[in-house]
Amino acid sequence: MPQKKHTFKENFIHRTKQGLFWILPIAAILMILFWLYQQVDTIVTNLLSFVGINPQNEIVWIIGILLIFALILYIIGYLISTQIALYFESLFYNIPGFSTLKDIIGIFNSSKEGENRVLVVAIKGFTPDGYNIGLMYSQRESIIKGHYTVTLSMTPIPNGGYLFEVPKENIYVIESATFDDNLQYLLSMGVKSLADVLKVEPKAIEEMQTLEKWLEENKR
Incomplete structure (x- = not known):
């Protein structure tokens, strides 16, 4: 058509x-x-x-x-x-x-704490070995038990995107990254990697903290 x-x-x-x-x-x-x-x-x-x-x-x-x-x-x-x-x-x-x-x-507030803290995370991508970088605007559990909402924003202007309900064991927290870092990454359209934005060395996915572990360490 x-x-x-x-x-x-x-x-x-x-x-x-x-x-x-x-x-x-x-x-x-x-x-x-x-x-x-x-x-x-x-x-x-x-x-x-x-x-x-x-x-x-x-x-x-x-x-x-x-x-x-x-x-x-x-x-x-x-x-x-x-x-x-x-x-x-x-x-x-x-x-x-x-x-x-x-x-x-x-x-736009990167200083939020608790259940409303903005986290930059990596989740399984659209290819078997790929990953996508997204945002978690809340750490409240989804309507699907054991799942959490991750937003994948569009580039270069993140005025839209997609919501995914992802199992917590498949979400990896990029601890040193903030909302502003993720925005720079999106605006670069891939010219800069997130490692370039953060000025850190790339890590293996196994070295990153899972959301499950992050939630345990940040319980109130």
Whole structure:
């Protein structure tokens, strides 16, 4: 059956949507950070004006605001592991789109821990002796007992991919790799191997840690 040819309009809309959904999480993070910076700037300015301090050096002022902003983010990062943050977050879950946006932004977060930590893994490939490199966005067991979900992303722009339910004994964790490393690997389109990105020597598959062993060592 001959493949249907798409019109210029259809191709343009398709590519535009791909670009939109790829840039949305990045734009959302930048907008939130910029908004938070403005709020911190306003609060600090009002406090200093109240006590009669009026900084003249603009560069020192910006550095000071950034340091205060970084301190606030550190405190928030610390509170995330407490019940206070969980309660505060639960108040927003009734807002339409919040959980979806949170999940999308969470994909780009390489600092997650516990069941939601992002792991770079190798799984059996499409040839008898081959392997594919993918991501695990969660270490929660699949609906199929003993299986876990692995995402294989597209290259060069990972705005799509495939989900596989893989037995845990067939998943090998690449411990030194992060989400960002995997992104570099995908963007290189194979010009760089993951070993090149990580600046490490290649390993035999037997030397890599299985997910089963990783889960045992990282039990809470």
